[in-house]
Amino acid sequence: MTNASDQVSYEQSPLWRRTLGEIPGDCWATQRAALRAAYQQFRAQVAPLANEIVLSMPMFTDHSIAHIDALWDTASIVCGDDYPLNPAEAFVLGGAFLMHDLGMGLCAYPGGVEQVIADPAYPGLLAIETERLQHLEPAADSAEVAAVAQKQALVELLRRRHAERAPQLLRTPFIGSDGSDNYLLPDLSLRLDYGSMIGEIAESHWWDVGRLHELDRVQGSRPDHPPAWTVDRLKIACILRLADAAHIDSRRAPSYVHAFRRPSGVAEDHWVFQERLTRPQLDDDRLVYTSTRRFAGAEAPAWWLAYETIQMIDGELRRVDALCADLKRHRFRARSVAGADAPDRLAGYLQTDRWRPIDARIRVTDVDKVVGNLGGEKLYGKRPDVALRELVANASDATLARSAREGTPPGTVTVILAEEGGSWWLTVADQGIGMLPDTMVSALTDFGFSRWRSADSLTEYPELSGFQPTGRFGIGFFSTFMIADQVSVRSLALEEAARDTHVLEFANGVSVRPLLRAAERTEWLRQPGTVVRARLRADPRSADGLFRTTSQRLTYTECLHAMVLPMCALARVHIDVQGPDDPVPVRLVNADDWVTISDSELFERVYQRPDDSYGHRLSLEVYRQRFVERAEKIRDERGEVIGRAMMTSMWEGTGGAGWWVGCESHIYVGGLQSDTLRETMGVFVGSPLTADRLRSFPNANPEQLTGWAESQAERVSRSSRMGSTQRQVIGNLARALGAVAPRLPCALSNGTALDEAGLRGWLTGRDCVLLVGGGFYVHYRPDDTPWFVSYGGGELLIPQDCLVVSLYSEWLYPEEILPRPKDERFPDPDPQGTKWNARGWWSDSGNFGSVGIVVRTIAEMWNVDLGELLDLMEPMHLDEDGDDRCPVPLVGGGAERIEMVRLQRPDRGSAQVTAAVGG
Known part of the structure; x- marks a missing residue:
């Protein structure tokens, strides 16, 4: 094995010996010796700094002066013995060797760590590294993750910036202990003549080869050098990059x-x-x-x-x-x-x-099939509207990125539908940061590549370090091919001239390699941004088309407006739409205006369509009025509005209209429609739970959302227009969000709906309670009393001691946001058992929601420890050992067997219970 002491000295390398070494009979020996001495002095200044790179990057292989010296030997091998290189070029090459990696050490920054992390790109790299570590070790201590992430982000930033640091280092004086200025290249004359060239060449080793043509120029010789000692920058840059790449021994x-x-x-x-x-x-x-x-x-x-x-x-x-x-x-x-x-x-x-x-x-042979499965219908389902949503999401991200970078208000995204030459074309144009040709290829052809979360983007645009894009998974663009067979993307990057517009064309989906070309003059964009133009595979107004309808009640233009308005109701950019009948684009949404528009306008934007039936409009009018009365704003920790919604039920809008309306509020990710939350109406800002953004949840933290649910429950409890059915539905929903809702029903007796106070009154004097979880329908009579109907259609005479309550409460928070509550005091002793176990049931499903209120209230009223009460629970179920269900009488004769859970106060016998249920 070769150790440091065995390495060949740079002065023994063939390239050194024939350029800067001593040559017998050399007529330019004085000039050659001056360059040699200057290089050795240069090397002596750089060596301590190069040897300290290891302190910043201890895990990296060697970047010390030993690596720099070895480049002379590797370059000799790459060049060959007869490659033409004069002493001046060798001096510049040696300087580039010395400087090319020096920026990887903190010592290259006079301000130390503080100077490095002040780089605008640092926050973005830190966020990426933190996210990576949290993904690798979800249970890791947050302080440890933060510390490691800071180190890794620092290393990554040094690595990314080291090349461009080289030119600055040559110009930077290092202050000595005596206060004097010291330069890495001490010789002033050579620093003036060659310093900027050395820095530029050193930086170029980090460029792509295609960019090296920028160095295609030759600098003349110094007056004190022979005329042949010109300096070819391109030649030297090529030697540096090849020697550095090849040195892996x-x-x-x-x-x-x-x-x-x-x-x-x-x-x-x-x-x-x-x-x-x-x-x-x-x-x-x-x-x-x-x-x-x-x-x-x-x-x-x-x-x-x-x-x-x-x-x-x-x-x-x-x-x-x-x-x-x-x-x-x-x-x-x-x-x-x-x-x-x-x-x-x-x-x-x-x-x-x-x-x-x-x-x-792992390879992808059938790219078309994979993209179709994971970026098309297999991921999004038969949802052609999702393709439009994803195009608008990408356009919105680019527009917001430009706004964040320039510190200006957000621009406009324009959606255009037009018929041309017998085909329908959908166009989505933005006023974003645009894309360079290479970026177009990587962002639009690399399935799964997210431009916004890449370190390259955050280094190029450090102002975007805190930017939160809607698209995070790099698959949204491919949904376009669900509805289109031909797609073209025109883009002009920021700070580029109109003639630099490029076009990426997909002539036949993703089955054929796309074509990247310079735009024709007629295609030039006059301002930065991107225009996606897609030829639709089907007529938009068809069963398989964009609007998924064959109805002709609405024109194409009306259909487009009706689709885009609710889809983009919370848009963070301006949304303009132009259908076939619109002479110019029409502004549908102003950026973030949903926060300030009236409750009535917001409701109409989200729920009303021009083709609604008369009955549907009547019911919606009821909900609109209720929304104006009861909707509340939900704010985050910063005081920003993240929701405007009310709790309701599908029963509330039927009065006077007889028309059912599905009550769902809409959750918007990045300002665009994503998911719904049932038994509510309104809007929420949310975060995606899945890559397709078809599942999401409001951004409100549990305290904020639970607080809103509690407030809504109180408002509903005071409303004289709300019947028991509606109150019970909303009470269950509020508790599914962690609220208590004490004034809304938590159970039903055979005569009324019971809130907490009513439950206490009903329990007074009772020593036996039968919890009934279902097995029949519950309706309400005109006087608001419950009416129980068996699945067979008969009316049940529910016994006096029965409480009708769902034994398995719903929990609306996703597990990854807030796991369903568990009472760890009562773990299931036999989780594999087939018998119903009260303690296990309580721990997993019974300790929250309406049934949790009921059981705790019984324990309190009976003055019984909760654990003891659970042990008193006797299941009356149909199981493998027999049928212990209770027979419940039917009006007109007969009985139906219903599952229940029997609770008997410890000091009472079971005979009274049997009598209570009729046998």
Whole structure:
């Protein structure tokens, strides 16, 4: 194994010796010696800083002066013995070697950590890292997660910024202990002549090869140098990037250092493969890497990382060679890497130990099918409206991102439906940040890639670090192909000229490779943004069309308005719509206006459609009036409105209309319709629970939502227009959100609905209670008394000691937001048993909701410990041992058997109970 003491000195490398080394009989020996001395002084200044990079990045392989020195040797191999490089170019190359990674150390920042984390991109990287760690370790301590995330975000920021830091470092004076200014390149003359060039070339090693043409210029020689000592920036930049990429041998990962640092994860794999790689050899025009020992099966991840790294080097060599050939530059001797074309070929050089490297990575063969399943109907169902929602969501995100970046009010998203040449076209245009061509490809062709959550985007647009997009999963755009067979995307990025507009065309869904091209002049966008244009597969007004209707009661324009208005009711941007009959776009929604418009206007926006039937309109009018009376605003911790809603039931709107209306409030994610919450009407701002955003839940925390439910329950209890049915429904709903709702019914006797006070009165003097969970229908007579009807249609005579209450209360909070309450004092002793167990039932399902109120009240009224009361519960059920259900008489004769749970006060016998239920 090669250790630091065995490494070849940079002064022994062929490239150094023939450029800056001493050459017998050299007529330019003085000038060459001056450059040599200046480089050595430069190196002496940089070495301490380079050696401290490890303090910032202890898990990374070597970036010290040893790595920098080794680049001279690696460059010699890549270039070959006859590559033309003069001493001035060698000095600049050496300077680029010294500077290219120096920004990876905190020592390169005079302000230390504070200077680095002041970078606008830091908050975004911190958020990404925190989210990643929380996903890996959901139960981890939040303080520990925060500490690790801060370190990782700092490392990532240093890594991303290090290249662009190089030019600044050369210009930055470091203050000595005596107060004097010290520069990394002390020679003022050389710093003025070559400093900016060195910094630019050092930075370029982080660029894509395609950008290197920006360096295609040659600087003339200094007056004190021979005319031939010109400096070719492009040549030097190519040498730097190839030498740096190719230096992956054991000099970068010494075994003895590995033993001290003990890296983990991917960092460990880097060390494992690099510490056993030998110095590359040159075989004709190929670099050859070999290993000093075999890779065991447990080291397979390290071997595969080596393979991927060698493929990267091979790609760099090939692309640089093509660039040099195109620009008529001298080509390097090394142009590829042996074994990079296939794993089994590389295994001939990096040998494995009793395992065969077969590239068995997961692949997607039928992309069209996968996208159709996961980005189309299999994910969203037969919901063509979702495709429009996703297009508007993407447009809204881009528009809001521009607003956040520029600090300006949000712009407009425009939806256009038009018939052209016998086809229907849907267009969604935004005033967002737009996309560069590469971004268009990555964002719109990489299934599952979320542009807004990528570190690259947050580094490019650090102002978006706190931006919360609607789209988070990178799949929404593909829903467009549920309704369209041809899609084109035009986009113009911020700070680009109109002529830089590009078009990405999907001529036949995703089954054919899309075409990226420069826009024709007639297609140029005059301001930044994106326009998506889709040819609809079916007539919008058809069973399979966008509107999912064959009715012709509404025109295409009316259908479009009726779809977009409720869909975008809480839009965070302006929403304009233009149908076939609209001469110009019509403003439907102003950004965030839902907070300030009247209750009546908000209700009409969400619930009313122009094709509603007469009866439906009458019922909606009742609800609209109730909404104006009872709707409340829900605010978050910052005081911002996150909901405007009321509790109600489907029974409330039937008075005088005889028309049923499904009562559901709408939950909006990113201002767009997502999910519903039953037995309520209004709107909530929510967060998605699933990738398709068809399941979501209000953003209100449990205290806020429960407080709203409690307030609504109190309002309902005071309303003279609410019957027992409505009160009971709303009481159950309020308790399903954690409220107590003491003045709303929690149970029914055979004569009335009972709230908490009524329940206490009913229990007074009773020593036996039968809890009835169902098995029949409950209706109400005109005098508001309950009427019990069996499933067979007969009227039941519910016994006097019965309380009708659901034994299994509903819990509306999703488990990931607020798990259903459990009473851990009473765990189920036999969770696998088939018999009903009162303690297990109470722990899991009975301790909350209406039945929880009933059981606790009984325990209190009977002065019985809750645990003792649970032990008194006697199930009267149909089970494998027989039928213990109670016979309940029917009006007109006969009986129906109904399941119950019997509770008998400890000091009473069972004979009285038998009499109470009629036998």
